Amino acid sequence: METPLSGLAAQLKQQARNLGFGPVGIATLPGSPRIGLRTAALERWLAAGYQADMAWMADPRRRQAESLLPGARSLLAVGLNYYVAAERQPGSLKVARYGWGRDYHRVIDGRLRQLGRWLDQEVTGVRWRACVDSAPLLDKVWAEEAGLGWIGKNGNLIHPRQGSWLLLGHLLTNLELPPDQPAEPLCGRCSRCIEACPTGAITEPFVVDARRCIAFHTIENRDAKLPDAIEAGLGTWVAGCDICQDVCPWNQQALESSSEPDLQPRDWLLNLQADQLQTWSEAEWDERLRASALRRIKPWMWRRNAAAAAPAQAKTTANTKPSADSRHQPQT
């Protein structure tokens, strides 16, 4: 027999899809034994120092989702497809896809609040809280629990048809909504991401050491100089890194390209030169990165990252230019 809240859960998920989310799913709190296992993995990660200087990762509330909303009984997990079938110009410095469009924190948070207000109209006295990234919640773990996808060996949540280009958000509520089934893990024997990571940051399947991760260093590291080992593996990445996702077979199937205006790349991001970034003024940075998640990377960090990536860019540019011989080949 249907529980009284199953109708509401179905409507809530439909409302979420209408707002552009998908996949969507529900998990009950405090969650299955899987949540306990993943929380223990967080403890091991912290004990190993893999959080680098992100001290906020140790916030005890991250171990207990109920602490984020008194009386929380379930959550709606949502994915936002941020895959856009656009190409970077040959020789461009690389900005990771999550930063191409409008700041996803704002986009997802705004839509989750709309969902919360919809719940307010449906159920008297309901309580809810929207969480996106910066809230101390294990986003991927709860999305996995709610059936959105599995956590891959590259540490990203993967959906069997949408790949891993999904940004995640959650709406916690005091309603006891009926849960969905967790997704099946489908990495199998593959280990492409581990082999492809140029800095060896995936120390073992599912475990990313931020101290060795290009994404951490280009976005979060506030030191004047990047570590030598990171500079050596950086290639042309200046904001985040997508290598362990680019190589994933689940991202190499025909993926749906998002047509949402909020997610479309700003043109200049796809054609970015090191010398351009070196001369960026504060005003230009402010203007170009209005409402962008990339504002976390301050102007001096862009300069630092660009200087470190310049040698690799010079090599790519040399390789993409026609060679002296081919330039003089007669046209056939």
Ligand code: B12
């Ligand atoms: C800290 C953080 C980072 C750090 C550390 C990365 C990391 N893997 O932890 C840095 C700055 C490096 C980073 C980079 C990126 N991030 Co980030 N990040 C976060 C944040 C804030 C916390 C993640 C976390 O809890 N880490 C702690 C460690 C312990 O967790 P973990 O590595 O995820 O490990 C878990 C699993 O591996 C699992 N696990 C452990 N053992 C085992 C064993 C088995 C068998 C299984 C199945 C699972 C499993 O349990 C662990 C504990 O939960 C989340 C937002 C959030 N609130 O959750 C976003 C988040 C994970 N990041 C996100 C993104 C997009 C990225 C980048 C792709 C951005 C980029 N292109 O540069 C990269 C990807 C790097 C990578 N390969 O992981 C998205 C991921 C979306 C998705 N589809 O998965 C999130 C969820 C933000 C969001 N709300 O959308 N990130």
Ligand code: SF4
């Ligand atoms: S984001 Fe880049 S550096 Fe970090 S684990 Fe993935 S491939 Fe390695």
Ligand code: SF4
């Ligand atoms: S590259 Fe292979 S091992 Fe890594 S996440 Fe994708 S399927 Fe899993």
